[in-house]
Amino acid sequence: MKVVVAVKAVAALDDEAELVDGDTAVDPDGLEWDLNEWDAFSLEEALTLRDGAGDGEVVALTVGDEEAQDSLLACLAKGADRAVRIWDDALEGADPLAVARVLAAAIEPEAPDLVLCGVQSSDAVNGATGVAVAAHLGLPHVAVVKRLELEAGVATVERELEGGLVEVLRIRLPALMTIQTGINEPRYATLRAIKQARDKPLSELGLDDVGLDAARVGASAGARLRRLRHPEKGEGAEMLDGSPEDVAARIADIVKERMSA
Amino acid sequence: MTPPLAAEKTRDVFWGFGTLVEILWYVLAVASVVVFAYGIGREVAKYRRGHATFLPPRAELPGRFVTGTRTLLSHASIKRRDPYVGWAHRGVFYGWVVLFIGTVILAVNTDVTERFFGWRFFKGNFYLGYSIVLDVLGLALVAGLVLMMVRRGILRPRKLDYARPDRAPGDPQYDRGIYRRGDWVFLGLLLYLALTGYLLEGVRIAMDAPGYNAFSPAGWVVAQAINPLGLGDEALGVVRRTIWWSHGLVAIAFVAAIPYTKATHMVSSWASLVLKDPLAGKRLRPIPEDRQQEPAGYATLGDFATEHLLQLDACTKCGKCHEACPANATGRPLSPRDVVLELREQSNAALHDAGVGGVLGTLLHGDGRTGSARRIVGEDAVRPETVWACMQCNACVEACPVGIEQAPIINQIRRRLVEEGELDANLQSTLEVIHKSGNSFGENRRRRGRWTQELDFEVKDARKEPVDVLWFVGDYASFDPRSQRVTRAIARLLHAAGVDFGILYDGERNSGNDVRRAGEEGLFEALAEANIATLAKCDFQRIVTSDPHSLNTLRNEYPELGGAWTVAHHTTLLLELIDSGALDVRDRLAYRVTYHDPCYLGRHNGGYDAPRAILRALGCSLIEMPRNRDNSFCCGAGGGRIWIPDPPGAERPSENRIREAVGLGELDYFVVSCPKDVTMYEDAIKTTGNAQRLELRELTELIEEALVGAPAAAAVG
């Protein structure tokens, strides 16, 4: 059972982060990096499947600069067997389709039984990368999986639809799935485990190593960022100030007025 | 009346026995010693499972022997907080010790000097002195035993019912009645031995009428009771022989049973006191060098440190920790005593499973494997919820009369639970947040110094210029909005007093005290190493902090990681400033206040006096709560508990404490000197419905009020 988990280091934006480069990027000082919440679930699912199968390998793979290193170490600490980080400065600001192209190129030689991705990342919230990887690899895929059971090379999965509806379906491996939060309880990686994870194999690859060139990756991008801006402050939201008691009194007034209207 | 010749003053040990009977006696006595020795061997086999990393070096042993024995002889730790038990145990202890020494002396005379060298010293004035000392101390033993029995039978303190808070009533393991019965048998046997001893003496005196009755007063009284019965020598002889055997057989059986019963504490508790770690709980132990590659902490008996395994046997079930534990007092599934007893039961059960062969194998080969694989965490052992209920306040360690390290043992179990992922989800995410951002609030680290922005002066960056006082602010004081008000008050006072101080701004990390106590040893190391590296580059005279948790870790734990500095609590510094006149605040406030000792300032670091001295200097009258100083009651925030939700409905320790304060009558303020206490007790004052009756002040706020003459609340915008 070989599972590749594509993960991402996501950036949390500090409230005071400044926009730079003609409002097309955020000052790196205003960003804190962490493993994407969804990816903690997909990694946990991969580890559970490997351990349930009794043998196999979990490979954590990411496209990212050095900021992503800690997230990969966390994956190794939690139990991934090895990790791969792919980076080239040409990938700065890459969109989901460009990232998917790189991921697919790196996953292909691994020939995994299963590729797991998070449904989306908490910073970009595209919900697009995983399925685009499947398209490049020609793999069958299911998006937004909240339950996964494997038997004899066939997965029975539950796809979480809108309004609490669930679709149960079957898919044959190899396949790619994007994993929804809540599917399991991700484990904790102790700092000791993270330190020990430094002894596990972590390879750093460039675009050449996965058979791509920078120009081609750029051309595979689906979009260009024109500019970033802060949302207009509280577009319409009137802020209630004062002590919690003051706030509660105002809320009570609003509620009573609206409910009687 | 002429006294009989001194040379004749003695008694016959094997009175009128035939040789065969004497041989039988010796066979039994030797058997008893063999059983005793095997029992001791068994204990040694148990302790061999552990690792000896933290045992004190041999060179320290003589000094420790003296200290430990002094604690024992003085009964200082036994009588503490319970003078009744102090007196009762003294009676039993000194009675038993003297009677035991007496028996040894007699045995040396009878079985060595007289038998082999024909020299009998058990006679004359020596004998008379011996007789009177043993007679009187025997009475002390009886008195002590009777007091103990009165306590168990009539006074019945709840701590002696041994019902477990970590098991539900009805659970077969809930009621530890066997311990209750065992303790009665133990007391009963001792009383039996003492009383049959006196009876034997009385019959002997009645028969022999030796004439020096003043040296055997108790025996003489018994003889006076026997004489009127008018029994002839023959009848008395039968009685005397019967009593001799029933005393003697029980005595040697008792000796044989010592290592297997409660009596073992005579040895194990003493040994535990000798090995007692003076920094227990204040400085937790690192992961031993040679165990870095293994899972951290305790999950099996083989993971334990030797001294911890010994401590399991040292417990006398006295219940002092049970009584002091804030988790137990508020209905949580934890009693430190029951954790120790559960572990002891596991330790013994594993030995039982190994059988005699396993014990002897361990002793002969020294491999320490007997039962070392037995798991001690789980539904039928120490339950995870028990381990997580602990606040690591060290009240148990402080209270324990025999030097058991309940809280550090619990901490070791937590280390493994953390590695195995058996931790509360909130705690898990907090630890992840601390790892990521260096503080438990998940704030961007650049904001750590933001509280200074509202001051009308600059606070120095101690990383950039030398300072006299390096102020380690800590997470709560830096980020919690309520505590920030106190933090700014401290800054204004230091500024007003002309203290040259600075902070580390975004160079500071969570000190790691609570992270370590939550069982995340690796994260603690990382935080400590980062702080030590930052501090090492700064130029300062001493470190001051308003956070007792940081104080404890910086003072007691950083030195082992290479960061040894003088660390003081802000109350110490502020008292200096008041005493030197730099802060002119004397006799300005006439409030009636009570003061709560933070666990990590008081119990862990002895910081009881400076806060009280400040209150006195301000002119406040201090009304002490019943539980104060070393018996202070934890607010419930320690050991990472502040990051773990409390069970719904249950009384919080902080609420229990506020009720204690309210019980003192009219008070102006509940005074604290710890940022976490500010949060915990302001909540508890509200949730107990005492917002109209009691208000909280951090000590600094009172000092500032005294200095500027305005209520502290007005001084904080």
Next chain:
Amino acid sequence: MILVIAETRRGELRPVTLELVTAALGLKEAAGGRVAVAVIDADASSFAGALAVAGVDEVLAVSASTPHFEAHHTQRAVEALIEAEQPALILLGHTIDSMGFGSAVAARLGLGFASDVTAVSWDGGPIATRGAYGGKLVAELDFPGHERTLLTVRAGAFDPADAAGAEPAVRPFDVAFDPPLTEHIEFREAATGDVDITKADFLLSIGRGIEDKDNIAQFEELAERLGATLSVSRPLVDAGWMSNARQVGQSGKTVQPKVYLALGISGAVQHLAGMQKADTIIAVNTDPDAPIFGVAHYGAVADLFDVAEALEQHFA
């Protein structure tokens, strides 16, 4: 032209489709003057009536080979439609179904692509607006070098078009399907319990900010006192603290109460999708930059427990 991909489920047109039509009609002239809606369903032509919106020029009916949505078949059909019709802009709902094929189509055909788009304009080509950094920033994207662009549009970002016009012409569109790669077993309705939050006029909604399962009881009490129905955001359902029946958001229920009082909900885009149409939204959160303040009518930066406690006093 603009090609809208309709979304159907169990014989019904999903509401996002008419929102996409609104978005498409707004750009119709700039993008070549034609709007077609493609329906991929076992009974595709039956949806023409539901798509009777003035300005929709044509319905392309793709007869699906499976009774229910199958991601690979839909992907194949959309690819075939794009190749045959050459639209400048393809609009999909940013829904669970389209997450299963939208980016795959874009990747395979080399289209311009953006997902979870909240606004679209035209300047020689489409310009899409979407959130960045978890919704804390807004990003504007364009698609240079792409003649065709596929956008997935957030549900609720546009008002639904009025389907009261003349029924548009229906043109059957044949697609050669391979055997499906997934096998549908069943749909399962999550247990709803006795509560239907979509019917409530007043929702008290709680999120991650309540910190702990044991605090839920307190808010159940508060809701009762306020005369509100308790609803929750996703993390509370993920944690197993509340049933999915009370969940507001994309994977939960879409609600439209008179008053939506959100305590401790920061406002992930999936949550906002489920409640932004409420008449009055009041949000209390400790984070002044929480995205929920972007859709709220009233906001307060405060501790939700303090506010909750004080609020009780006003509803005796």
